[in-house]
Amino acid sequence: xxxxxxxRNSAAPAQKARKRVTLRTALKRKSTAAxxxxxxxxxxxSLLVIYPAFYSLHLATLNKSMQRFVGLGNFQFLFTRETxxxxxxxxxxxxxxxxxxxALIGFIVAHFVHNIPAKGQRxxxxxxxxxxxxxxxxxxxxxxxxxxxxxxxxxxxxxxVGVDRIPWTGETGWxxxxxILVNIWVGAPFFMIMYLASLKSVPDQLYxxxxxxxxNWWQRIWYVTLPMMRNIIAITTLFSLIVTFANFDIVRIxxxxxxxxxxxxxxxxxxxxxxxGGDIPLGASVSxxxxxxxxxxxxxxxxxxxxRGNEA
Amino acid sequence: xxxSAVIDKSAPTRTVxxxxxxxxxxxxxxxxxxxxxxxxIFALIPxxxxxxxxxxxxxxxSAATNPWWVYHPTLSNYVELLTSNQFLTFFRNSxxxxxxxxxxxxxxxxxxxxxxxxxxxxxxxxLATGVFLTYLIPETLxxxxxxxxxxxxxxLTGIQLIxxxxxxxxxxxxxxxxxxxxxMIGYFASIPKELDEAAIIDGATWFQTLTRIFIPVALPGLIxxxxxxxxxxxxxxxxxxxxxxxTDQLVLPVGIITTLIKGDVFAWGQIMTxxxxxxxxxxxxxxxxxxxxxxxxxxxxxxx
Numbered sequence: 001x002x003x004x005x006x007x008r009n010s011a012a013p014a015q016k017a018r019k020r021v022t023l024r025t026a027l028k029r030k031s032t033a034a035x036x037x038x039x040x041x042x043x044x045x046s047l048l049v050i051y052p053a054f055y056s057l058h059l060a061t062l063n064k065s066m067q068r069f070v071g072l073g074n075f076q077f078l079f080t081r082e083t084x085x086x087x088x089x090x091x092x093x094x095x096x097x098x099x100x101x102x103a104l105i106g107f108i109v110a111h112f113v114h115n116i117p118a119k120g121q122r123x124x125x126x127x128x129x130x131x132x133x134x135x136x137x138x139x140x141x142x143x144x145x146x147x148x149x150x151x152x153x154x155x156x157x158x159x160x161v162g163v164d165r166i167p168w169t170g171e172t173g174w175x176x177x178x179x180i181l182v183n184i185w186v187g188a189p190f191f192m193i194m195y196l197a198s199l200k201s202v203p204d205q206l207y208x209x210x211x212x213x214x215x216n217w218w219q220r221i222w223y224v225t226l227p228m229m230r231n232i233i234a235i236t237t238l239f240s241l242i243v244t245f246a247n248f249d250i251v252r253i254x255x256x257x258x259x260x261x262x263x264x265x266x267x268x269x270x271x272x273x274x275x276x277g278g279d280i281p282l283g284a285s286v287s288x289x290x291x292x293x294x295x296x297x298x299x300x301x302x303x304x305x306x307x308r309g310n311e312a
Numbered sequence: 313x314x315x316s317a318v319i320d321k322s323a324p325t326r327t328v329x330x331x332x333x334x335x336x337x338x339x340x341x342x343x344x345x346x347x348x349x350x351x352x353i354f355a356l357i358p359x360x361x362x363x364x365x366x367x368x369x370x371x372x373x374s375a376a377t378n379p380w381w382v383y384h385p386t387l388s389n390y391v392e393l394l395t396s397n398q399f400l401t402f403f404r405n406s407x408x409x410x411x412x413x414x415x416x417x418x419x420x421x422x423x424x425x426x427x428x429x430x431x432x433x434x435x436x437x438x439l440a441t442g443v444f445l446t447y448l449i450p451e452t453l454x455x456x457x458x459x460x461x462x463x464x465x466x467x468l469t470g471i472q473l474i475x476x477x478x479x480x481x482x483x484x485x486x487x488x489x490x491x492x493x494x495x496m497i498g499y500f501a502s503i504p505k506e507l508d509e510a511a512i513i514d515g516a517t518w519f520q521t522l523t524r525i526f527i528p529v530a531l532p533g534l535i536x537x538x539x540x541x542x543x544x545x546x547x548x549x550x551x552x553x554x555x556x557x558x559t560d561q562l563v564l565p566v567g568i569i570t571t572l573i574k575g576d577v578f579a580w581g582q583i584m585t586x587x588x589x590x591x592x593x594x595x596x597x598x599x600x601x602x603x604x605x606x607x608x609x610x611x612x613x614x615x616x
Binding site for chain 2: 030031033034035037038040041042044045048049051052053055056059066105108109112113115116122124125126127128129130131132133134135136137138139141142143145146148151153156157185189190193194197242243245246247248249252253266267270271274275280283284287288290291294297298301302
């Protein structure tokens with residue numbers, strides 16, 4: 001009934017419009033109005049996201065002064081550089097380790113929060129989400145100061161229990177540990193909040209049924225919780241993989257890539273080469289290496305979202 | 313026969329199990345509190361240490377005393393920063409950029425989300441997916457081509473965009489608009505169709521349906537999206553680092569890092585004060601609007 005009424009309403013001006021198309025009648029049409037409403041969005045995305053993405057493909061084929069076409073020359077040059085392979089290796093170590101620990105810690109903490117009485121949950125959740133709320137550039141400064149070579153507050157505590165001072169950002173192994181630690185600190189609360197939301201949506205009856213069947217806590221997690229949360233775990237992990245892989249703030253402020261380029265990841269190295277070194281094409285080629293992993297993650301996320309769209 | 317035997321047998325064991333389960337429960341609760349306390353300490357150490365350091369004088373910071381305790385608390389760092397013109401300029405730039413970006417984001421994403429959620433038109437489903445994909449493209453992939461684009465644009469038109477704070481108004485929406493549009497589509501789609509059909513029958517135009525019905529009903533979503541846009545533009549570090557260099561054009565995060573860290577000069581008290589002041593606006597918003605904040609955070613992945 002309603003549909004018919006609406007359609008008849010909109011069909012009449014459409015017929016008139018065919019006779020004399022004025023701006024006014026065109027504006028009344030639903031598709032025109034919808035198009036105009038999405039126009040700013042389309043312009044923004046195409047001019048400032050899609051165009052630069054392709055422009056960076058073009059940039060990557062130019063020489064340093066951006067006047068000569070060198071084809072794949074930049075890539076060939078990168079493959080011969082030792083630092084490039086270091087960056088590839090470190091990006092993978094950084095992203096994979098950080099995401100695994102973020103997911104694990106988030107999962108564990110979400111369970112603990114879920115365990116306690118509902119009245120206190122808000123307070124704990126509020127405290128545990130603070131690392132995510134502080135701008136990462138600001139909190140990394142606090143970490144930098146906590147890791148300070150001569151005044152490190154952690155080393156002060158460690159000296160109290162008789163441990164030697166640790167070169168948090170001065171030595172390759174420790175520097176890698178430090179950037180990953182800070183990344184976990186920033187990102188774990190996000191996992192915690194996502195898992196907590198999804199834990200709450202698991203029906204209690206399933207746990208009751210499992211308990212009656214004599215399942216222990218491990219079996220309850222493995223056969224009830226994990227299958228129910230599979231979707232959200234997959235999506236959150238992929239999201240975080242993208243964000244961690246493309247991270248800039250933390251590494252830039254904490255180590256700026258040092259010592260000896262050992263903590264550089266794609267984004268910080270692209271910045272070092274492209275902006276500080278003035279070689280925009282080479283920097284663009286470096287950042288293009290992020291695309292494969294992003295594309296893979298994006299395909300999986302999209303598949304997941306479409307699947308759920310169909311279920312709903 | 314057999315079934316009654318089974319029931320008989322299980323009856324006593326069941327009561328035993330129940331008692332042990334409740335004991336398990338209290339122990340699980342104790343362990344939960346214990347570990348939650350550990351994690352909360354881990355989460356709160358950096359901000360607390362910011363606060364501790366910000367209350368110290370430079371002399372106390374460089375002295376070999378316990379770094380975790382303030383012996384002579386002083387507000388001199390705060391006074392110094394809040395009366396320094398440079399710091400106030402950073403703060404003003406950050407505030408201006410964030411407020412404008414939030415406005416621009418809402419003006420673009422709310423109508424677009426409305427059109428994508430309610431008015432099916434050619435390519436609308438593809439566009440919605442495209443919006444989501446755009447959200448997945450990180451800023452670290454785009455800063456170099458964007459930088460070059462703005463340089464070329466400046467050469468062609470004579471309009472200088474590089475090293476002006478308002479260049480951020482052009483680039484920040486690429487970070488905020490896709491996500492805000494995406495969660496607003498989710499909120500708008502959950503509004504019952506009968507509402508807008510009723511409005512249209514009563515003679516409302518599409519624009520009136522949006523402003524009189526959709527925006528009021530989806531207000532929680534709108535607040536969540538606003539908070540998201542604000543925190544993203546306040547916290548952004550890479551774009552201002554790339555696009556602005558003069559001290560009077562910098563926003564807070566970049567300003568603190570480039571002007572207060574001077575290598576040999578010992579300014580950690582001021583750096584921590586600046587960092588804390590820079591972290592304050594998102595923290596205050598979070599403290600008052602935590603539920604909206606969390607709704608926005610979880611909406612991105614759970615709606616769709």
